[in-house]
Amino acid sequence: MLNTFQQASHQILPQATADEAARQEFAKSFKGFIQSTLLPGLTPVYNTRVAKAFEKEHGRAPQDRRDIRSGMVKDFYFQHYAASNRIAQELLWESVNVSVDRQLPELIERARELSASTKAKLVIPEDFVPPRYVTAFDIHCMPGGYCSEVTKDDVAVGALYDRGVFLYSMGYTGPNNDDMGRSVCNYLRRHAPDFKPRRILDMGCTVGHSTLPYKEYFPDAEIWGIDVGAPCVRYAHARAAGFGLEVNFAAMNAEETTFEDGYFDLVVSHILLHETSGKAMPRVFAEAHRVLAPGGMMIHADLPPFDLMDPFTQFILDNETWYNNEPFWGAMRDMDQIALAEKVGFDRSAVKFDTAPMAVMEFAAAAEGYSQQAAEDVAERDFTAGEFAPGGGWEVLIARKAEAAALAA
Ligand SMILES: C[S@@+](CC[C@H](N)C(=O)[O-])C[C@H]1O[C@@H](n2cnc3c(N)ncnc32)[C@H](O)[C@@H]1O
Known part of the structure; x- marks a missing residue:
C-alpha cells in the first residue's frame, strides 16, 4: 500500500x-x-x-x-x-x-x-562536552x-534529524514526529488524570519532537528539554518558538544535570536509553530520581526487552546493532530495567513496567497508534489517539518516587 x-x-x-x-x-x-x-x-x-x-x-x-x-x-x-x-x-x-x-x-x-x-530559555554552555x-x-x-x-x-544536524527521522519512521510517528510524546501524554491523561506536574524534564529531547506535546497537554508547566547535542537543542528552541510554544532547552547530560534536587514532578524520555550505554543508563535513572520531587514520576518510552519476544524476532531486531550503528540496541534490551530503577531508589511497588507498544517498529500497526485524522490534518490535534497501538514496538517503564513521608521513614 x-x-x-x-x-x-x-x-x-x-x-x-x-x-x-x-x-x-x-x-x-x-x-x-x-x-x-x-x-x-x-x-x-x-x-x-x-x-x-x-x-x-x-x-x-x-x-x-x-x-x-x-x-x-x-x-x-x-x-x-x-x-x-x-x-x-x-x-x-x-x-x-x-x-x-x-x-x-x-x-x-x-x-x-x-x-x-x-x-x-536556551542554555548551551561553551565548555559543554558530550559523552563519547x-x-x-x-x-x-x-x-x-x-x-x-x-x-x-x-x-x-538538528534539521537533518527533523526531516530525516520522518522518512526513517516513514511518517508513522505523525506529521510532527511527535507520536511518542503524545502517547505518553495520553497515557497520563487516561491513567493519571489528576496528575498536574508543575515542572517537566524531557531527557534526550533531540529537536523536541516529543517534548512539545507536554506543553500542549500541560500548558502551565515549566518544561525543559535537554540533550547532549548542542545543535539539536538550538534547532529545538527555534522550532518550538515557531509553533508558539514556550519550552526551555539546554545542552546537558542526562547522567548529570544542573537542576536542583526535587525540581521536577515528571521526568520523561523517548528512545533515549538505547542510545546511551551500560554505564550511563543506571546513571540516567539515578539522576531522574534525584531531580524528581517526592511522588514524582519517571517515564521512559523505549525498546521492549528481548525476553518478551521469540528468538527469531530478537534476531531481526538485533540487526540494528550490527548494521545500523546502534551498539547498545541489543544490550539494552537484555538489561533488567526494573531492577535498575529499584537500585537507584524507586520503590518496587511503585515501579510499573508496561508492555505498551506504540508506533515505528511494526509499521503496519503503527498507523493505528497515531490518529489518522491528525496525520492528515495537523490543525486537528486529537489527544484521545496515539496511545501505544497494540502490535507496535515501544514499551514504557514507569516509576514513581516515594512520597515525602515514605522517604523520611
Ligand atoms: C533517538 S534520539 C531521541 C529522540 C527524541 N527523544 C524524540 O522523541 O524525538 C536520542 C537522543 O538522546 C541524546 N542523548 C544520548 N545520550 C544522552 C545523555 N546522556 N544526555 C542527554 N541526551 C542524550 C542524543 O543526543 C539524541 O539526541
Whole structure:
C-alpha cells in the first residue's frame, strides 16, 4: 500500500526542491518496500533452509538469536536484505543532507530570529562536552551524529534529524514526529488524570519532537528539554518558538544535570536509553530520581526487552546493532530495567513496567497508534489517539518516587 503520509511544514523545517523531494520520497518508499516485501521473506528462508543447515552442522536446533544469526549471515537472501536496508538508510540521510547543506545559512538565520522571539530559555554552555558514546560514531548512520558543529550557531544536524527521522519512521510517528510524546501524554491523561506536574524534564529531547506535546497537554508547566547535542537543542528552541510554544532547552547530560534536587514532578524520555550505554543508563535513572520531587514520576518510552519476544524476532531486531550503528540496541534490551530503577531508589511497588507498544517498529500497526485524522490534518490535534497501538514496538517503564513521608521513614 502506498504510504502518503507527509510531514507538516513549520518555520524552520528545511524545504526540498522538486529533485530533493523526489530523492527523499524514493528513500522513504525504498524503506517501505524492504519492510513490506523483503523482510517477510526472512521467515521462510530461515525455516526451510537456514535452521535445517544449522541443525545438520551442529547436531541441534538453533536456540537463541546468536545461533540464528550465525546461520542467517551465510544466506544470500539475508545478505541481500541486510545490504538493502543499509543502503536505504544511507540514501535517506544523504537525500536530506543535500537539501540541508544548500540552505544552511538561511536555516541558521531563521533559527536566530525564532529563538530571539521567545521568552523560553536556551542554555548551551561553551565548555559543554558530550559523552563519547554519542560522539564516537554516527548513530543510526546519521552523518555528523547529534553533536557535529562546523559553523557558528550551527543547526544542520538538528534539521537533518527533523526531516530525516520522518522518512526513517516513514511518517508513522505523525506529521510532527511527535507520536511518542503524545502517547505518553495520553497515557497520563487516561491513567493519571489528576496528575498536574508543575515542572517537566524531557531527557534526550533531540529537536523536541516529543517534548512539545507536554506543553500542549500541560500548558502551565515549566518544561525543559535537554540533550547532549548542542545543535539539536538550538534547532529545538527555534522550532518550538515557531509553533508558539514556550519550552526551555539546554545542552546537558542526562547522567548529570544542573537542576536542583526535587525540581521536577515528571521526568520523561523517548528512545533515549538505547542510545546511551551500560554505564550511563543506571546513571540516567539515578539522576531522574534525584531531580524528581517526592511522588514524582519517571517515564521512559523505549525498546521492549528481548525476553518478551521469540528468538527469531530478537534476531531481526538485533540487526540494528550490527548494521545500523546502534551498539547498545541489543544490550539494552537484555538489561533488567526494573531492577535498575529499584537500585537507584524507586520503590518496587511503585515501579510499573508496561508492555505498551506504540508506533515505528511494526509499521503496519503503527498507523493505528497515531490518529489518522491528525496525520492528515495537523490543525486537528486529537489527544484521545496515539496511545501505544497494540502490535507496535515501544514499551514504557514507569516509576514513581516515594512520597515525602515514605522517604523520611
Ligand atoms: C533517538 S534520539 C531521541 C529522540 C527524541 N527523544 C524524540 O522523541 O524525538 C536520542 C537522543 O538522546 C541524546 N542523548 C544520548 N545520550 C544522552 C545523555 N546522556 N544526555 C542527554 N541526551 C542524550 C542524543 O543526543 C539524541 O539526541
